[in-house]
Amino acid sequence: MKDFPYSESKDTRSGFGAGLLELGRTNPNVVALCADLVGSLKMGDFIKEFPERFFQVGIAEANMIGIAAGMTIGGKIPFTGTFANFSTGRVYDQIRQSVAYSGKNVKICASHAGLTLGEDGATHQILEDIGMMKMLPHMTVINPCDFNQTKAATIAIADYEGPVYLRFGRPVVPNFTPADQKFEIGKALMLNEGKDVTILATGHLVWKAILAGKLLEEQGIDAEIINIHTIKPLDTEAILASVRKTGCVVTAEEHNYMGGLGESVARVLAQQLPTPQEFVAVQDTFGESGTPEQLMEKYGLNEQSIVDAAKRAIARKQ
Amino acid sequence: MNPFNYDADQLLNVAHQVRRDIVRMVHAVNSGHPGGSLGCTEFLVTLYFRQMTHDPAFNMNGIGEDLFFLSNGHISPVWYSVLARAGYFDPKELATFRKLNSRLQGHPATEEGLPGIRIASGSLGQGPSVAIGAAQAKKLNNDNSLVYVLTGDGELEEGQIWEAAMYAPHHKVDNLIWTVDYNGQQIDGPVDAVMSLGNLRAKFEAFGWKVLNCDNGNNFASLIPVLDEAKSLSGQGQPICILMNTQMGYGVDFMMGSHKWHGVAPNDAQLEQALVQLKETLNDY
Numbered sequence: 001m002k003d004f005p006y007s008e009s010k011d012t013r014s015g016f017g018a019g020l021l022e023l024g025r026t027n028p029n030v031v032a033l034c035a036d037l038v039g040s041l042k043m044g045d046f047i048k049e050f051p052e053r054f055f056q057v058g059i060a061e062a063n064m065i066g067i068a069a070g071m072t073i074g075g076k077i078p079f080t081g082t083f084a085n086f087s088t089g090r091v092y093d094q095i096r097q098s099v100a101y102s103g104k105n106v107k108i109c110a111s112h113a114g115l116t117l118g119e120d121g122a123t124h125q126i127l128e129d130i131g132m133m134k135m136l137p138h139m140t141v142i143n144p145c146d147f148n149q150t151k152a153a154t155i156a157i158a159d160y161e162g163p164v165y166l167r168f169g170r171p172v173v174p175n176f177t178p179a180d181q182k183f184e185i186g187k188a189l190m191l192n193e194g195k196d197v198t199i200l201a202t203g204h205l206v207w208k209a210i211l212a213g214k215l216l217e218e219q220g221i222d223a224e225i226i227n228i229h230t231i232k233p234l235d236t237e238a239i240l241a242s243v244r245k246t247g248c249v250v251t252a253e254e255h256n257y258m259g260g261l262g263e264s265v266a267r268v269l270a271q272q273l274p275t276p277q278e279f280v281a282v283q284d285t286f287g288e289s290g291t292p293e294q295l296m297e298k299y300g301l302n303e304q305s306i307v308d309a310a311k312r313a314i315a316r317k318q
Numbered sequence: 319m320n321p322f323n324y325d326a327d328q329l330l331n332v333a334h335q336v337r338r339d340i341v342r343m344v345h346a347v348n349s350g351h352p353g354g355s356l357g358c359t360e361f362l363v364t365l366y367f368r369q370m371t372h373d374p375a376f377n378m379n380g381i382g383e384d385l386f387f388l389s390n391g392h393i394s395p396v397w398y399s400v401l402a403r404a405g406y407f408d409p410k411e412l413a414t415f416r417k418l419n420s421r422l423q424g425h426p427a428t429e430e431g432l433p434g435i436r437i438a439s440g441s442l443g444q445g446p447s448v449a450i451g452a453a454q455a456k457k458l459n460n461d462n463s464l465v466y467v468l469t470g471d472g473e474l475e476e477g478q479i480w481e482a483a484m485y486a487p488h489h490k491v492d493n494l495i496w497t498v499d500y501n502g503q504q505i506d507g508p509v510d511a512v513m514s515l516g517n518l519r520a521k522f523e524a525f526g527w528k529v530l531n532c533d534n535g536n537n538f539a540s541l542i543p544v545l546d547e548a549k550s551l552s553g554q555g556q557p558i559c560i561l562m563n564t565q566m567g568y569g570v571d572f573m574m575g576s577h578k579w580h581g582v583a584p585n586d587a588q589l590e591q592a593l594v595q596l597k598e599t600l601n602d603y
Contacts, residue, residue, distance in 0.1 A: 063481035070451020
């Protein structure tokens with residue numbers, strides 16, 4: 001099992017803030033909008049340096065999405081910022097009509113996704129956003145795993161013409177992605193090659209998958225770990241190549257199993273390579289208040305859950 | 319500069335043909351929304367044939383052009399007819415309205431690439447937000463042209479409308495002219511019976527808009543001075559709102575003043591009855 005050294009743990013939302021600041025300096029068409037959460041979204045540095053390119057919308061997310069869509073018509077590249085819940089469920093119809101169906105170059109940047117938002121509870125812990133966004137034609141869905149990858153993804157999506165949903169979160173997690181690693185939309189990242197089971201993880205579950213890989217190694221299981229930072233378009237080639245080798249798969253995500261990465265992978269495998277698959281995901285429930293660690297344990301989203309799922313998947317191999 | 323710069327007589331000539339187009343289009347597919355389309359004919363004809371600086375060669379980004387957004391997308395027949403008659407596409411294409419493989423979708427869309435359409439609309443309440451964004455992008459681009467948006471009056475029941483109404487004055491979006499088609503009708507009946515709007519002028523003024531009233535949006539003599547005044551008030555720190563009184567179904571006697579023709583197409587006999595009232599001025603498509 002490869003080692004993944006890191007010097008510090010940081011939050012992915014700060015990676016977004018750092019990426020946005022860099023974009024401000026390099027791309028004059030980038031503008032930012034926020035619905036009264038600039039601190040939470042780490043947009044402060046951008047606002048300080050580019051006040052004329054920042055638009056405070058107030059607590060009016062529907063309006064924010066519409067304004068962003070309109071700005072693209074003049075050639076601007078708007079990055080909207082609010083919590084994942086208010087970035088998706090609250091404004092689904094606005095995104096559907098004014099952004100996705102209209103093919104507008106809006107970057108919907110969503111923080112505090114999933115259970116790791118923590119104590120605020122289920123009203124704010126959206127676990128359905130990946131599903132909602134991936135169902136929209138034209139939409140790209142990205143869920144990076146750490147600070148460096150979120151920063152790189154933020155920068156990369158400005159160069160891509162089309163609507164993007166960028167999902168990140170609140171907790172600090174090990175920042176192990178090399179700072180100079182280029183972000184390629186739709187290209188899965190091989191983290192550790194193995195032969196017994198494929199673990200496909202996204203977002204905060206990528207680090208959990210690495211921890212699980214080490215635990216599995218101690219038990220003599222050689223896990224292949226792949227970071228699926230882009231859920232749509234899905235890197236089916238990389239997934240199929242891995243599963244052909246290992247013969248079973250675990251998907252891991254901070255999301256309801258309905259509509260998430262797991263179902264996207266299952267569709268590909270069902271059509272092209274039927275394979276035993278286990279899902280590490282929330283089991284169609286809402287979350288609740290608690291610390292991020294407590295919640296990830298209670299809802300089965302930690303390294304031990306991945307280890308258990310890997311063993312179940314291996315046991316199901318013919 | 320408008321590419322036509324028509325006077326009231328020339329505008330009326332176009333309006334007659336646009337009304338013929340509208341009733342023929344909805345009749346042909348036995349669906350669509352003639353009422354609001356007929357009621358807003360003078361408004362759209364005036365924008366495209368007199369008021370707006372625009373280029374029928376169509377560039378999506380509209381740099382240097384005045385932009386129009388139709389928030390109440392269901393009145394697509396009037397917009398399609400006006401765009402075609404202004405040269406955005408061949409009027410013959412109006413015959414494909416609402417048919418399979420057409421660029422003229424039931425509600426306006428960009429997906430099929432119809433020239434003149436910059437965003438999809440139909441799900442109500444979204445147009446003012448989009449128009450604000452386009453207007454602010456113009457400011458960032460140092461582009462002095464204007465952005466127009468039309469909404470219905472029933473549409474004002476949508477919550478997003480008031481988010482936009484609050485935002486534009488706060489951010490001094492003064493290159494924006496929002497017209498409300500104040501016909502007092504919506505699908506389920508008179509607006510005041512469904513959900514009364516109260517003192518609309520006072521509401522917009524309280525939000526910080528400069529509000530103009532158009533007594534009769536179906537009369538060029540009433541409409542043109544108001545649109546001219548709106549333009550002259552732009553760039554003064556306030557967004558502009560026009561409350562435009564119209565009659566749903568205007569120009570076809572049996573469709574006028576009732577919500578019943580909001581989304582109903584005429585049958586063969588009714589089409590004939592409508593067409594005898596509407597002079598063919600620019601050749602039927």
